[in-house]
Amino acid sequence: MSQYEFEGSNEGDWDDAGDLAWNESDWQVFLRNSDKEVVRFMTAYNQVKEQDDRLDAAASLMGWHRDDWSSTDELEFDENDLPVLKPLDPEEINSMDPYTIHRHPIYITSNALFSYLRASWEQLMRKNNHPTSPDLVWGYSVSLSDAEKHCIMAANCLDLGDFLLAVCHFKKAHSALNESMRINHLFLHHSRKKLASYFKETNMRMHDLREIWLRVMNDCRR
Numbered sequence: 275m276s277q278y279e280f281e282g283s284n285e286g287d288w289d290d291a292g293d294l295a296w297n298e299s300d301w302q303v304f305l306r307n308s309d310k311e312v313v314r315f316m317t318a319y320n321q322v323k324e325q326d327d328r329l330d331a332a333a334s335l336m337g338w339h340r341d342d343w344s345s346t347d348e349l350e351f352d353e354n355d356l357p358v359l360k361p362l363d364p365e366e367i368n369s370m371d372p373y374t375i376h377r378h379p380i381y382i383t384s385n386a387l388f389s390y391l392r393a394s395w396e397q398l399m400r401k402n403n404h405p406t407s408p409d410l411v412w413g414y415s416v417s418l419s420d421a422e423k424h425c426i427m428a429a430n431c432l433d434l435g436d437f438l439l440a441v442c443h444f445k446k447a448h449s450a451l452n453e454s455m456r457i458n459h460l461f462l463h464h465s466r467k468k469l470a471s472y473f474k475e476t477n478m479r480m481h482d483l484r485e486i487w488l489r490v491m492n493d494c495r496r
Contacts, residue, residue, distance in 0.1 A: 296372070308376040315386045329482055338379050380429035383486060387479045388422045391454075395461075398472050403464040414457045421450035425487070437494035444487045455480050 296304070318335035322328045333339075375381050395414070399406060428443035458476060463469040 304371065304374075305376070307371075311377070311382050312385045312389070315382050316390070319386065323478065329485060333379070336379070336382075375426075375430055375433055378429050378433060380432065380486070380490065381426065384422060384425045384429070384483065387483050388418070388425075390479055391418060391476055394472060394476055395458075398461070398463060398468065404462045406461065410457055410460055414454060414461075417450045417453040417457065421447045421454060421483075423447075424450065425483075428487075428490075432490070432494075441491050441494050444491050448484060448487055451480060451483060 315332065315336055318332040319328065321335065322331035325331050371377075399411075424443045424447035428440040428447060431437070431440035431443060455477070458480075459473065461469075463472070
């Protein structure tokens with residue numbers, strides 16, 4: 275949980291504030307709410323997926339602004355204003371959710387889109403009468419996992435203000451996702467109609483992942 279500094283406070287004040295810390299049950303509730311945000315983005319995305327500006331439309335439904343994606347704007351405070359800041363009441367602090375990476379738009383969007391890619395592939399292959407090469411399956415799984423891993427690492431770097439390191443992770447994610455896209459088109463299925471629908475939906479989400487990353491990378495380089 276983030277620490278809050280008040281005017282006139284000292285280290286001893288926090289010794290009596292142990293009841294402000296979250297317990298395991300609180301964090302379990304927080305994680306469930308985080309999962310709900312991922313589902314909420316999935317719902318918003320599906321509502322607008324036929325639109326050319328679906329990413330902006332989905333972000334608008336989520337209540338996000340453009341600056342929320344990269345968080346590259348730093349807050350500036352006037353030192354003369356600091357003494358007049360009003361301290362927060364302990365009860366008000368207790369009612370506040372802590373900020374973690376789970377609330378970052380990059381984490382939410384990547385979690386949602388990668389979850390769809392995994393689930394749709396599993397559904398396609400579950401009743402596939404066409405034999406599938408184990409090498410293709412392994413290559414697709416590894417590349418998709420690498421893309422998601424570097425995407426989450428990039429989101430964490432954005433949160434910490436390491437913007438150029440985030441760019442490096444996004445580039446690795448981009449490379450891994452390109453490999454996933456290449457392998458994805460090598461899969462076969464006994465139903466051409468089902469395969470065509472699968473390619474359409476997965477291609478759209480993979481390209482949207484890359485679009486999000488490219489936008490944030492451009493912001494980070496400014």
